[in-house]
Amino acid sequence: MHYTIFYGLTIGAILYFISIGLSLTFGTMRVINFAHTITYTIGVYILITFVIFFKWSFPVGAVLAILAIIPIAYVIERFIIRRLYGDSLDYTFIATFAVALIGVDLIKWIWGPAPYPLSDPIGKYLILFDVSLPIYRVLMVISAILLFILLHLFFKMTIVGKIIIAALDDKDGVRCLGINVDKYFSLVFVMGSALAVLGGIFYAPISSIHPYMGLAILLLCFAVVIVGGMGNLKGTFLSAFALGMLMALTARYWPQGAETMVFIAMAVVLIFRPIDI
Amino acid sequence: MSEILVADRLSKHFGGLIAVNKVNFSIMADEVTGIIGPNGSGKTTLFNLISGFFPPTEGRITFFDNEITHIPPYERVIKGIVRTFQLVSVFNSMTVWENLVLSSIRFKEKHVSLRKFFFSSAKDKEIKENCLRALKLVGLQSNAQALTSELSYGSKRMLEIGIALSLNPKLLLLDEPLAGLSDGEISEVIDLLKQIKKNFTLVIIEHKISKIINLVDRLCVMNEGSFICEGNPDDALCNPVVRECYWGKREIS
Numbered sequence: 406m407h408y409t410i411f412y413g414l415t416i417g418a419i420l421y422f423i424s425i426g427l428s429l430t431f432g433t434m435r436v437i438n439f440a441h442t443i444t445y446t447i448g449v450y451i452l453i454t455f456v457i458f459f460k461w462s463f464p465v466g467a468v469l470a471i472l473a474i475i476p477i478a479y480v481i482e483r484f485i486i487r488r489l490y491g492d493s494l495d496y497t498f499i500a501t502f503a504v505a506l507i508g509v510d511l512i513k514w515i516w517g518p519a520p521y522p523l524s525d526p527i528g529k530y531l532i533l534f535d536v537s538l539p540i541y542r543v544l545m546v547i548s549a550i551l552l553f554i555l556l557h558l559f560f561k562m563t564i565v566g567k568i569i570i571a572a573l574d575d576k577d578g579v580r581c582l583g584i585n586v587d588k589y590f591s592l593v594f595v596m597g598s599a600l601a602v603l604g605g606i607f608y609a610p611i612s613s614i615h616p617y618m619g620l621a622i623l624l625l626c627f628a629v630v631i632v633g634g635m636g637n638l639k640g641t642f643l644s645a646f647a648l649g650m651l652m653a654l655t656a657r658y659w660p661q662g663a664e665t666m667v668f669i670a671m672a673v674v675l676i677f678r679p680i681d682i
Numbered sequence: 683m684s685e686i687l688v689a690d691r692l693s694k695h696f697g698g699l700i701a702v703n704k705v706n707f708s709i710m711a712d713e714v715t716g717i718i719g720p721n722g723s724g725k726t727t728l729f730n731l732i733s734g735f736f737p738p739t740e741g742r743i744t745f746f747d748n749e750i751t752h753i754p755p756y757e758r759v760i761k762g763i764v765r766t767f768q769l770v771s772v773f774n775s776m777t778v779w780e781n782l783v784l785s786s787i788r789f790k791e792k793h794v795s796l797r798k799f800f801f802s803s804a805k806d807k808e809i810k811e812n813c814l815r816a817l818k819l820v821g822l823q824s825n826a827q828a829l830t831s832e833l834s835y836g837s838k839r840m841l842e843i844g845i846a847l848s849l850n851p852k853l854l855l856l857d858e859p860l861a862g863l864s865d866g867e868i869s870e871v872i873d874l875l876k877q878i879k880k881n882f883t884l885v886i887i888e889h890k891i892s893k894i895i896n897l898v899d900r901l902c903v904m905n906e907g908s909f910i911c912e913g914n915p916d917d918a919l920c921n922p923v924v925r926e927c928y929w930g931k932r933e934i935s
Contacts, residue, residue: 564801567784571773576733578771582785583759583849 407536410650411656415542415611417649418549422604422627423622424641425556426597432573432636436489439501440481441601442619442626443508448474448602449609449618453521463526467606470637471599478598482591490590492522505620512616520615545607552600553642560638569593573636625652625664630672686711686883687732687763687853688840692741693907694727701727703907704741710854714875714884716741716894716915719904720927725887726768728904729855733765734758745853762852768861768887770838774831778822780808781830782813810847820844820874843874847882856886860893868893891919903927 423445430438448470457467485504489497527544532535555630560566568589572579579586605618612618633644648667657664689707693700702724709715717725730736732743734755742751750758751781773781783801786809817823820840825833830841839859846854859875860868868890875884875897888894895915901913903924911921918924 407718562801564784564787567776567780567801570775571784574773575771576773577755577767580735580755581733581759581765581771582845583756585754585756 406657407534408538409653410539411536411542411546412656413650413653414546414646415649417633418545419608419622420626420629421549421605421645422552422607424626424633424645425552425599425638426594426601426634427626428630428633428638428641429485429569429573429593429597431630433569433576433593434486434490434618434651435488435494436497437494437501438486439498440485440504440508441501441597442623443505444478444481444598445601445605445622446512446616446619447477448598448616450516452606452609453523453614454516457521458660467603470606471602474598474602475595475643478595479591481598482594486594487587487590490587501643505623508615509620516616518615518616523610523614525610541610548603549645550608552574552603556638565589572592573681590670625667628667630675631671684711685709686746688727688744689732690742690744692728692743692922693739694724694731694736695739700907702731702738705907705909707902707909709792709883709885710900711883712885713900714879714898714903716898717885717887718889718891718901719902723904724833725904725905726857727907729765729857729885729887733763733855737829759849762850764846764849764851765855766842766846766857766859768857770842770862772830772838772841775829777827777829778833778849779813779826781845782816782848782920783809785848786812786816788813811849816844816848816931819847819878821870834867836863836870839863839867839871840874841870845871851882853883853885856884856887860888860890860903872897893920 413607423442427438427441430436430441451473452466452470455461456463459466461469464491481504485500486497489500525539525541527539527541530542531540532538544625560570568579568584568586569592571582572586572589576586579589610623629641629645632648633640633642648670651666651670652663655666659666685708689705692702692705692707694702705724705728707728717728719725727736731738734750734753734757738751742749744750745761745763746759748761750761750889751830753761760852773784778785780801794885817826819841821838822837822844825837830838833841843856843859847854856875859871863871872893873905875886878884879897886894886898898915901915901918903921905911905927910927911918911924
């Protein structure tokens, strides 16, 4: 049981890393970004390029992957997402889904369709409550909690953070303060993409790396964002870990139903709290 | 008095609908202009054109003799055109004080120095004074640390005006500032507007004509996207075309 709880925390951490960007993008720009996990997938492929092909160390590959995704995310935001501001949600859905599909094909073209394995870069275990836990996964959970605290401080203490919070409330109101809110949307988008890549980097060694890995996790992240409230940072954190735990517990007793359970939880939230969404 | 803003043959079409139709309009310095008209007559669209939220279909706008037709809303604010919205626009997840600090910070995005990175730069004397001045004008001193979402609608409206004032506007556009307020709150807003009208050029869209009649120097009446009358408030209200548009033909016959 201890292991199941720990496994739930691990999934929660991954879902949190990836969902923040999705939540912020919807909260500020009102764009449902199906292309969100394509930057995540590309980031992971950049990581394996450095780690598997160039034989560089994992941390160096990870930092380079995050840095490499910044210009890619900026280009996607500047030339695709920004054109969708103010459009209806179905347009944003179709356009960003197209970007995701193009991205998947691009990955297949560059790296091939076959999956790549990546081993745990630490490979050591921590014994806690008679359970041996991979240190790598412990680090993952700790990083998610640290990130939550750092983001909280960022949004509370910096001017840029306050502007983003204000834009979540009312973006036209921010324009009326003489602030070029579009620039902050780019920042939010790039930041969200970089955090998603961080999630991908953590997730890659414990899952398989393939061109569709982003699409597989995207729907789970949407469930996290809907349950947590779109643009609600604290809600995203809590919902990521709650749904992660729900997945782990369901998987223990009914392995086939783990993902289904997440969507049942989402449906329940939609039924009982429809106003925020 | 000199013209500070001039709209020349300004139009806005939404598909087949002509919301604003070749309007020629000017705003005089230090004057209070009221814009009235039935629902859907194009008043708010005109505000959206002046403040840059909609690009015009045709026509041009100049502000202090500089053309501003195609510049984005935030640059117009920096030039001094500040507006409020029909549905009050404040930042609910922040305190009243933080709302004012954010608007007072005059965040020059090209010069993000580390000192300006942290929100605590709001302790700067200049920013603090600006916030206090606005807070005092709108009478929300006792609510400074309250979360904005907890304020009454009337207080939120006052805060919205406070935010606009803290931006030190040259031209302040108020879109139905009395909408949704109780009688008591309406008098508070009117008193505030009377107090600030000496220092700013104001344009007010309002449905409650009787409430603003003593406030405005000039009244413009819009109908179906055009100005049907403008001038002295009493004359404008006696104009038969205006009366027909507001009260129908039977009233004037």
